[in-house]
C-alpha cells in the first residue's frame with residue numbers, strides 16, 4: 302500500500318516557491334490499478350514522481366507498505382527504487398544499448414544477479430512482452446509500441462511490486478495503446494503488481510483502472526472507484542474528461558434536448574442490468590412512449606454498463622419510474 | 637615518367653627526407669601524448685562541469701563557477717602566449733622546455749580545458765529522461781555517469797576527441813616557435829629562417845594530410861558508435 306500523508310510539493314522558481322501539489326492524503330491499495338487524470342500542469346507527474354522520490358516532498362510523509370520512504374537514506378532509497386518500476390511517455394531507452402542490454406541494465410546496476418540469471422530473466426521478459434528474438438536490435442530499430450514494450454520489460458526486470466506509468470501510451474496510436482494497456486492489465490493480474498497510471502484519456506482509465514483520482518490545480522478533486530467517478534462525475538474537471546471521452550458535445554446535447562418533448566431522463570445501468578430488455582417492459586407496463594436521444598453501451602474494465610438519455614411522453618410516468626427503480630437503474634431527471 | 641623523378645628532386649633540393657621523417661614522428665608523438673593527457677584530464681573535468689552545473693545531479697553553483705572560470709581562462713589565452721607562460725611550469729615538471737617533451741605540458745594545458753568543454757556539451761545533449769530513468773532504477777551517480785551518460789554521449793565525445801586532436805596538431809606546429817620540435821620546428825628553422833620554401837611546402841602538406849586522416853578516422857568512429 303502506498304500512503305500519502307499530507308504530502309506537498311513546491312518548486313523553487315526564481316527564488317519563489319510555486320506549489321505543484323497542495324497537501325494531499327490518499328492511499329493506493331496493493332494490487333490495484335490506480336489512475337490519475339487531469340489537465341496539463343495539474344500536478345500528475347509531480348504526484349507520481351514523489352512515490353519513487355525522483356522529487357522530494359516539501360512537506361508530509363510517504364509510506365510504502367508501512368515504511369516511511371521519505372526518511373530513507375541514499376542506500377536504502379536506491380534499494381527501494383529497484384522495487385518500483387517506471388515507464389515513460391518517451392520510453393527513455395538507452396540508444397547505445399541493445400534491447401536485451403536495456404532490459405538487463407537495472408539488474409546489472411543492482412549488482413545482485415549472476416550473468417546467467419540476467420540472461421534467463423531477459424529471455425523471460427522478452428517473451429512476456431512478445432519481443433522474443435528482438436533482443437539484439439537497437440531501440441532506434443523498433444516501433445513506438447515495441448519501444449514501450451521494452452520499457453515495460455525493463456521496468457519489470459528487478460521484480461518490482463509497484464509500477465509507475467507516466468503517460469505511457471500518450472505517444473502511441475490507438476491500436477498500439479490498446480495492446481500496451483492489455484499488457485499492463487495482464488501484468489497486473491498475473492503478477493499482482495500495483496500500477497499507478499497517469500493519463501489524460503478517460504478511455505484509458507475506463508479500460509484498465511480500478512480507482513481513479515482526478516487532479517486539478519495541484520489538488521485531487523475527485524477520487525473513487527472508476528465506475529462511480531465515470532458514471533456520476535461530481536467535479537467540473539471530471540465532467541469535462543468524461544464528456545470528452547464520450548465525444549459528447551455539450552452544446553449539441555442542449556439543442557437535442559430542446560427539440561425533444563416530454564420528460565427527459567438519463568438512465569445508468571451497470572453489470573447484468575445492462576443486458577435486460579428493460580425499455581420494452583417500461584413501455585408495456587406504464588404505457589409511456591420514449592425516444593432515445595443519446596446512448597452508449599460499453600465496459601468499465603470487465604463490467605458492462607449503459608447510459609441512455611431518453612425523452613418520455615404520455616402514459617403513467619410514476620409507473621415508469623417505479624419499474625426503472627425496481628430494475629436497479631440509476632435515474633436522473635434532466636427535465 | 638623516368639625524367640619526372642629527377643625533376644622533382646631538383647625542385648626539392650633542400651628537403652632532407654630523413655629529417656622530415658623524424659620531425660613527422662615527433663609531431664605524432666607530441667599530438668599522441670598530449671591528446672592522451674588532454675583526454676585523461678579533460679574527460680573527468682567535463683563530467684564534473686556537467687554534474688555540478690545547474691539542475692544536474694550534483695548541482696553546486698560555487699564549484700561550477702570556479703571550474704568554469706579556470707577553464708575559460710585557459711581557453712581564452714592565445715596558445716602562443718600559453719606556450720611562453722607555461723615555460724617555468726614545464727621546466728618544473730619535465731626539466732626542460734625544449735624539444736618534444738617540453739612541448740607536452742603547454743599542449744595539455746591548452747587541450748584539456750578545450751576537450752572538457754566539448755565533453756560538457758555532449759553530456760548536455762543526452763536526453764534528461766535517460767538520466768531520470770536510470771535514477772529511477774536505483775542507480776548511484778557513479779553508475780549513472782558510467783552506465784548511462786558516457787555511453788549515450790560517446791559519439792559526441794569521440795567527435796570531441798577528433799576536434800581536440802586536430803587542434804593539438806596546429807598547437808604542436810605552433811610550439812616550434814619556442815623550440816618545440818616536430819614539423820612546426822622544421823618549418824620554422826628551415827622554411828622560415830633559411831628561406832627553404834620547399835621544406836615549408838612539404839611540412840604544410842604533411843600537416844594537411846595528417847589532419848585529413850584524423851578527421852576521417854574520427855568520422856568513422858562516430859558513425860560506428862551512433863545507434864540513433
Ligand SMILES: Nc1ncnc2c1ncn2[C@@H]1O[C@H](COP(=O)(O)OP(=O)(O)OP(=O)(O)O)[C@@H](O)[C@H]1O
Nearest residue numbers: 312313314321339340341342343344345346347348
Ligand atoms: N522541475 C520543475 N521546476 C519548476 N516547476 C515545475 C517543475 N516540474 C513541474 N513544475 C510545475 O509544477 C506544475 C505541475 O507539473 P506536472 O509536471 O506535475 O504536471 P502534469 O499534470 O504532469 O502535466 P502534463 O500533463 O503536462 O505532464 C506545473 O505548473 C509545472 O509548471
Ligand SMILES: [Mg+2]
Nearest residue numbers: 345346347467
Ligand atoms: Mg506530466
